[in-house]
Amino acid sequence: MQEHDSTSACYWHPDRATRLACTQCSRAICVDCSNDAAVGQRCPDHAGSPGRHRIIDARRATRSQSGLRNAPFVKWTMIVTVSIHIIGIVSPDIADWMAGTRVRGGFIPDGHIDHNNAALQDGEIWRMVTHALLHSRSLIWHILFNMYWFYLFGPALERRVGSVPFAGLYVASAAAGSAGGFILGPPNMIAVGASGAMFGLLGAWLYASWRMRSSSIWRQRLNQLAVVLAINLALPLLVPLIAWEAHLGGLVGGLAVAIGWNWWAVDSNKPEMRRTLVAITVLLISVGLVLLV
Numbered sequence: 001m002q003e004h005d006s007t008s009a010c011y012w013h014p015d016r017a018t019r020l021a022c023t024q025c026s027r028a029i030c031v032d033c034s035n036d037a038a039v040g041q042r043c044p045d046h047a048g049s050p051g052r053h054r055i056i057d058a059r060r061a062t063r064s065q066s067g068l069r070n071a072p073f074v075k076w077t078m079i080v081t082v083s084i085h086i087i088g089i090v091s092p093d094i095a096d097w098m099a100g101t102r103v104r105g106g107f108i109p110d111g112h113i114d115h116n117n118a119a120l121q122d123g124e125i126w127r128m129v130t131h132a133l134l135h136s137r138s139l140i141w142h143i144l145f146n147m148y149w150f151y152l153f154g155p156a157l158e159r160r161v162g163s164v165p166f167a168g169l170y171v172a173s174a175a176a177g178s179a180g181g182f183i184l185g186p187p188n189m190i191a192v193g194a195s196g197a198m199f200g201l202l203g204a205w206l207y208a209s210w211r212m213r214s215s216s217i218w219r220q221r222l223n224q225l226a227v228v229l230a231i232n233l234a235l236p237l238l239v240p241l242i243a244w245e246a247h248l249g250g251l252v253g254g255l256a257v258a259i260g261w262n263w264w265a266v267d268s269n270k271p272e273m274r275r276t277l278v279a280i281t282v283l284l285i286s287v288g289l290v291l292l293v
Contacts, residue, residue: 004091008028009023009028009031009266009267010028010030010033011027011028011043011212011214011215012029012030012033012043012044012212012215013030013032013033013160014208014211014212014262016030017032017267018031020034020041022041022042022043022194023041023042024042024043025041025043027043029041029043029044029144054180057146063154067155069155070155070158070159070265071154071155071158071159071163071237072158073154073156073158073163073166073167073170074150074151074154074155074158074166077150077170078150078151079130079273080133081133081135081143082143082147084098084133084134085134085135085137085143086179088134088137088145089137095137096111097111097112098111098112098113098114098134099111099113099114099134099137099192100114100190101171104222105266111134113127113130113131113133113134114127114130114131114134114190114191115127115128115131115178115181115189115190115191115192115246116189116190117181117182117185117186117187117188117190118187118188119191120178120182120290121182121187122152123151125287125290125291127178128174128175128178128179128286128287128290129171129180131174131191131192131275132170132174132193132196132197133194133195134139134192134193135192135193135194135226136192136193139147142193143193145191146193146194146198147197149201150194150201153198153201153205154166154170154201156225157169157201157204157205160246160276161225161261161272161275162271162272162273164276165261165272165275165276165278165279166246167279168257168275168276168278168279168280168283169199169200169201169254169279170197170200170201171256171279171283172200172253172279172280172282172283172286173196173197173198173199173200173201173203173250173253173254173257174194174196174197174200174250175253175282175283175286175287176196176200176249176250176252176253176254176256176282176283177195177196177197177199177200177247177249177250177253177284178191178196178246178249178286178290179249179286179287179289179290180196180245180246180248180249180250180251180252181196181243181245181246181249182289182293183245183249183289183290183293184245184248184249184289185243185245185246186245189245191243191246191256193243193246195218195243195246195247195250196247196249196250196253197250197283198254199232199246199247199248199250199251199254200251200254200257201250202225202228202229202232202251202254203250203253203254203255203257203258204222204254204255204257204258205225205250206222206225206226206229207254207255207258207259207262208257208258209221209222209225210222210260229251232247233247249286253282253286254284256285257278257279260278260279260281260282261274261275264277265278275282
């Protein structure tokens with residue numbers, strides 16, 4: 001078994017301190033990334049034996065790594081968001097209270113929990129987060145796309161960093177998206193949806209993939225995420241009524257949280273607490289920007 005002389009961070013899980021190292025490439029790996037080989041242990045990239053064979057740890061591949069298992073924040077946030085959407089469809093009165101009031105010949109968006117630049121200017125700061133619970137009632141793809149994105153990018157990240165820090169990332173990204181809409185959008189801008197928070201998750205994954213780009217697996221993931229980002233940044237040019245300002249704000253917020261995690265939480269003996277504090281800091285900065293502007 002090969003060990004580092006000093007404690008290092010696992011190249012696959014940068015928040016985990018370890019003294020193990022791959023016997024082939026000498027990169028630091030944690031216990032979960034270690035694959036037993038004929039001599040010592042190997043990292044996930046070099047777990048395969050020479051030739052066309054590859055070692056696969058079936059227990060690790062299936063244990064708590066699929067779907068919403070061990071991702072309670074993602075699961076319950078999806079349940080609450082979809083439930084609110086269904087309630088809004090079933091009860092127009094409740095929907096009007098949340099997102100606006102219907103009037104003859106039109107619609108006045110003066111609800112209580114949507115993103116509303118005029119309301120934010122009046123001090124209704126809670127809207128910076130609650131807007132993520134609302135989605136368009138007329139465009140079903142809006143909530144379907146966001147929840148599918150959440151399902152793809154959320155659980156794995158929550159399992160890696162912990163539920164409380166992940167919740168902080170989600171809320172901070174939603175607030176950063178709202179701040180982007182407030183600062184860059186028109187004074188009468190109205191918006192709903194969790195897209196800002198989704199772009200925050202994308203930003204966190206982009207930063208993690210960029211840091212681990214020396215690994216072929218992470219380099220491939222970085223390329224895939226870059227394509228996803230490019231497509232979504234181009235969508236506002238093709239599809240009207242997309243709040244690109246909120247998307248950009250959420251992306252910046254997620255990147256800021258991930259950078260803070262890497263700078264302050266790696267090699268810490270209390271990584272979850274530090275990640276949570278980083279997310280709270282980004283949240284407070286977003287709120288502060290809105291208040292100052």
